[in-house]
Amino acid sequence: xxxxxxxxxxxxxxxxxxxxxxxxxxxxxxxxxxxxxxxxxxxxxxxxxxxxxxxxxxxxxxxxxxxxxxxxxxxxxxxxxxxxxxxxxxxxxxxxxxxxxxxxxxxxxxxxxxxxxxxxxxxxxxxxxxxxxxxxxxxxxxxxxxxxxxxxxxxxxxxxxxxxxxxxxxxxxxxxxxxxxxxxxxxxxxxxxxx
Numbered sequence: 001x002x003x004x005x006x007x008x009x010x011x012x013x014x015x016x017x018x019x020x021x022x023x024x025x026x027x028x029x030x031x032x033x034x035x036x037x038x039x040x041x042x043x044x045x046x047x048x049x050x051x052x053x054x055x056x057x058x059x060x061x062x063x064x065x066x067x068x069x070x071x072x073x074x075x076x077x078x079x080x081x082x083x084x085x086x087x088x089x090x091x092x093x094x095x096x097x098x099x100x101x102x103x104x105x106x107x108x109x110x111x112x113x114x115x116x117x118x119x120x121x122x123x124x125x126x127x128x129x130x131x132x133x134x135x136x137x138x139x140x141x142x143x144x145x146x147x148x149x150x151x152x153x154x155x156x157x158x159x160x161x162x163x164x165x166x167x168x169x170x171x172x173x174x175x176x177x178x179x180x181x182x183x184x185x186x187x188x189x190x191x192x193x194x195x
Contacts, residue, residue, distance in 0.1 A: 002093045002128040005085040006069025010118040013193075014110055017071035017118055020063065020082065024072040025056035027079030031103040041137030042101050047166035063099075073102065073115060080106050083115055085123060085132075093130040095123055107142075110193055116150050117189040120177060130179045138171035147175045151185035 010017040020028070029050060032038075038049045050056055063070035068086030072079055081102035088095040097119050102111055123129045134152050136143040148154065152175035161172040177185050 002090045002130075003126075004067065004069070004088060004090065005095060005122060005127050006071075010071070010122055012114045012118050014075060015080075015114050015118070016074045017083065017115060018074060020060050020070040020072045022057050022060055024079060025060060026053040028056045028072060028082050029053040031079050031081055032101050034104050036104050037101050040140035040142060041164070041170065042140070043099065044165045045137075047164065068099070070099065071119075073111070075106070075111070080111065083119065085119060087133075093128065094133065095127070095129050095131075096133045096135070097123070098133075098135060112146055113150065113189050113192045117186070117193065120182065120185065120189075124179055124182045132177045134175045134177070135172050136175075138173050144173055150177070151181065151188045152177050153181065 006019055009019065018024075029052070035046070038046045050059070060070060063084060063086070066086060067088070068084050070082065070084045073081040073083060082099065083097070084099040085095045085097055086099065097116070100115070120132060123132050134147050134150075136147060138157065155174045155176055158172040158174060160169045162170040164170050
């Protein structure tokens with residue numbers, strides 16, 4: 001039987017994922033307050049970009065209401081981003097790994113693979129899920145490449161899936177990792193981090 005994710009910190013060699021609280025809002029705001037973070041559609045794109053730290057407080061509160069396990073990503077004492085496990089169905093043993101953004105200085109290095117290793121290990125080995133969905137805006141080619149590099153399987157395109165805050169519609173590219181895929185995906189992530 002699957003159990004809800006979150007409720008504790010996930011600690012790796014280079015990053016730490018702590019359950020987000022309101023005190024993290026200013027740090028998340030500072031880490032993600034870059035045009036490049038929002039340009040490719042993250043969280044609704046540029047029109048959804050928070051303009052003040054207290055707007056991140058509202059996002060943290062909303063995650064709690066949605067029963068989404070929102071994490072603050074840290075390197076040492078520095079907040080460098082956020083990620084979550086949400087849209088969870090215990091009955092169907094599935095969750096969605098998403099809402100992920102890092103400060104641009106962390107792009108292309110070990111942060112994303114280590115965060116994904118921690119989150120997927122938590123989902124499959126501690127929470128008992130059989131499927132983890134990962135999705136992104138179809139215009140976010142960098143994110144699509146990063147998800148594919150993790151070893152997730154591209155499952156398809158959801159056309160006109162969401163309306164962005166600016167009124168435009170978003171097509172969503174859906175990937176997933178299943179419990180059957182997990183041993184190979186985990187080995188690949190460990191090998192990447194060992195390099």
